[in-house]
Amino acid sequence: MARTPCCEKSGLKKGAWTPEEDKKLVSYIKRYGHWNWRELPKFAGLSRCGKSCRLRWMNYLRPNIKRGNYSREEEEIIINMHRALGNKWATIAAKLPERTDNEIKNHWHTSLKKRSKQILMESESKPQTSESSKQESSEPSNLLPNTLPSIFQTLEEDSPLSPVPSLSDFSFSSTDEYSTVLSDKVAESSGDFWTESYVEANSYIQESFPETWAYPEILFPLSPFSLEESFCTYRSYEEDNFMEWFN
DNA sequence: AAATTTTACAACCGCGCAACC
DNA sequence: AGGTTGCGCGGTTGTAAAATT
Structure with missing residues (x-):
């Protein structure tokens, strides 16, 4: 049995990401996390395969990435x-x-x-x-x-x-390390909604996006979560490089 | 200044692993 | 137990920018 390549479907875009695509991906993940890379592009309104989205996020868009200037x-x-x-x-x-x-x-x-x-x-x-x-x-x-x-x-x-x-x-990838360490921290601090499995899986996101967040101009065609759930699972962040997109 | 070569890095691709059914 | 699926890893490619001729 041959595995179907995730980008095989025609119509999926390849190549360099545009600022618009980046904006959509970042906004979506900030709000909902990456609950399923394969399905994510549909909900985020992107004509990309999940693999491409994952790579873009992991290697370029996710917070706390240092670029160049190696010590x-x-x-x-x-x-x-x-x-x-x-x-x-x-x-x-x-x-x-x-x-x-x-x-x-x-x-x-x-x-x-x-x-x-x-x-x-x-x-x-x-x-x-x-x-x-x-x-x-x-x-x-x-x-x-x-x-x-x-x-x-x-x-x-x-x-x-x-x-x-x-x-x-x-035994851990950098993402796993984030998740494990942070979810441990979260579990220690309280038994409230932050310890729910979804949040745990994406805990580094909350860690990186403190305080109120809202980008109303970004519309998500479909969402895997209710609005109420969404409010419970996001926080905001104010990193300069992202905030400037919305000015 | 233009052409060519080299460098840097974003992105793609295929494969293996593990979880799930 | 075996098929299916999604994720993550490492190799490789494409191309823009920088350096050199």
């Missing part, structure tokens, strides 16, 4: 984790919550790969070279560098028998 520390973490784990971008991204796996992957291919190779070549030219450092950069190495960032040293300590942490040591 030295961030780059060290990426290089060292990549050396140990290989192309486990989601795992690496989980340790840099404000970065997306896609952006980290891009940054690696555009600049860090070269730098990492240089570092390896420099270390090879020193007396204590190892065979493993000659491996292709995408291959995980069994030898961790001496200058591990603290996050990685912790992992190493957790698995004293194995110098390379297993993937199960990084």
Whole structure:
């Protein structure tokens, strides 16, 4: 049985997102969360497949994403984790919550790969070279560098028998991490409507959009929730880059 | 200044996994 | 138990911008 590609339906738009589409997607998710990516575009009034919406949200539109300007520390973490784990971008991204796996992957291919190779070549030219450092950069190495960032040293300590942490040591994606941590926080604080499963699944949204919110000019053709439910599940946010769309 | 090459990054695609029925 | 579905991951592509010739 062949899986039907989610974008197979003709009429679904592909390619670069327009500001209008972004506005629709952000407004919808702020209000209702992403309860089902496949169905979401219908309700949000978008001619996109769910997968495309998810990608746009996760990699570009969701709040608390840092873009560009990588710090030295961030780059060290990426290089060292990549050396140990290989192309486990989601795992690496989980340790840099404000970065997306896609952006980290891009940054690696555009600049860090070269730098990492240089570092390896420099270390090879020193007396204590190892065979493993000659491996292709995408291959995980069994030898961790001496200058591990603290996050990685912790992992190493957790698995004293194995110098390379297993993937199960990084068992959450960045989104899952948000959801878990925040829903725990929410559950601690009260037993009210915030602990409902829907809210839990989208809890990072509420965390990011504090206080009153309303964009009446955005119309949703259909909504999976009643108006009353909607009032119970959204808060607002006032990030400059989004607010300017509505001025 | 124009043409060409390189770089950066947004977006697409296919696959595997897990949950559900 | 096996089929179906949705989600997330990693590889890859397309293209705009920047750099170079």
